[in-house]
Amino acid sequence: MNNKNIKSCSKFLRCRKIWFLFLIELNGNPKAVNPLEIVPESFWPSVTDLLIKAKYIGQNQEYYLCESRKYIDYLSKGGKAFEGI
Numbered sequence: 001m002n003n004k005n006i007k008s009c010s011k012f013l014r015c016r017k018i019w020f021l022f023l024i025e026l027n028g029n030p031k032a033v034n035p036l037e038i039v040p041e042s043f044w045p046s047v048t049d050l051l052i053k054a055k056y057i058g059q060n061q062e063y064y065l066c067e068s069r070k071y072i073d074y075l076s077k078g079g080k081a082f083e084g085i
Contacts, residue, residue, distance in 0.1 A: 011047045012054075019056045020082040026068040034064060 015036055025032045036057045039048075051057045075081060 011044055012050045015047060015051055015056065016054075017082060019054075020071065023064075023068040023071040026064055027072045030061075030065060 018035055022032065022034055022036070034057065036051055048057070055063070
């Protein structure tokens, strides 16, 4: 893995932490805005591609609400919260 890929992976993991925090926020506030959607593509172009593939950005609010419900259900059954790096 080259240095660029390592940096992209590290940034993606940070974004993943933000994603799970967003899902928790969305549970209490269904109108919450996905903070990952706000980051411009030009800032992290290689990470943006990973976020799109993971469906962390580029989806509609209904998709995010569904993912939030699934994550909250997982946590309510004793699932471990994502801690990131």
